[in-house]
Amino acid sequence: MSFRTSYFVVVVQLLLGLAVLSASIADAQLSESFYAKTCPGGVQAVANVVNAAVRSNRRMAAGLLHLHFHDCFVRGCDASVLLSSVPGNVAEKDAPPNFSLQGMGVIDQAKAALEKTCPGVFSCSDILALAARDAISFIGGPTWKVPLGRRDGLVSFASEANNNLPGENFVxxxxxxxxxxxxxxxxxxxxxxxxxxxxxxxxxxxxxxxxxxxxxxxxxxxxxxxxxxxxxxxxxxxxxxxxxxxxxxxxxxxxxxxxxxxxxxxxxxxxxxxxxxxxxxxxxxxxxxxxxxxxxxxxxxxxxxxxxMGRLSVLTGSRGQIRKQCSRVN
The missing domain is CATH 1.10.420.10 (Peroxidase, domain 2)
Structure with a gap:
């Protein structure tokens, strides 16, 4: 192996190692008690909105579960699927794989409720993660831990949804x-x-x-x-x-x-x-x-x-932002 080739291999391995370390650090910053002091009733507030929505329309559980999946599998769990298209850019929600997504209105309701009690604190991406768990649990499905502390992404591209989401005819x-x-x-x-x-x-x-x-x-x-x-x-x-x-x-x-x-x-x-x-x-x-x-x-x-899945490429610390409205960046 030549010096140039070996050097290239070392650099690639180093970059991959840094990426893994970065992801691990982000994971470590997630915690189920993340909002215990800054928004103590926030987790229950999300559950209240979700439970009411699913009680009214039981099929909303599937919508909220798929919404979380379609968010995490594109740019990671950063609520980019909730951003609306703007002039010059078609967002994820308007990509063909997302045409049938449901539940965005429920996320907006939860966000509005949280903004009244603890404005600018609770991320849309955390609401998505909680909503999926709460909806499935409400209809008698499994439950799971949802560590919190995700921040919201700043961009959303339809092309990335097309390239990252599985299709119904995939082999x-x-x-x-x-x-x-x-x-x-x-x-x-x-x-x-x-x-x-x-x-x-x-x-x-x-x-x-x-x-x-x-x-x-x-x-x-x-x-x-x-x-x-x-x-x-x-x-x-x-x-x-x-x-x-x-x-x-x-x-x-x-x-x-x-x-x-x-x-x-x-x-x-x-x-x-x-x-x-x-x-x-x-x-x-x-x-x-x-x-x-x-x-x-x-x-x-x-x-x-x-x-x-809820830990995929999360934004924590100073990365991203806490959106005031889930459909647009601040």
Missing amino acids: HRTLLKVFTRKGFTESEMVVLSGAHTIGNTHCSKVTPRLYSYPSLTGADPYLSSSFVTALKQQCPNTRSIANKLVLLDSSKGGQTFDVNYYVDILNHSAVFKSDDALLYTQTGQDKVKALAKSQSLFFSEFGAAMEK
């Missing part, structure tokens, strides 16, 4: 690349995909699997015939139903956070190709089967993965 290789890039293992990818046990999608995302294949029925032959029949009844092949909503997991009305999503995958009754992709490897198959058999295992591992 295993592409899907795994998205997750490993964020530091998750294949096992954690399978666990986090369990979020599809609640929520819905539009018929426009489903109809290609029902009508575009060179088969007798036009449907993806991988899907079970009974599942295809049920989906075709919900999503006829017409433009008028493109925005009609379909449950990602129809068991128990799609209202229960449980392991039925994994049962659906094993029964060839999952909505997305990316759901089927979880079975591509033997390790993926084994994980899906294990989770399908044990709700306690699913809850435990989902909570751990969510806590890990």
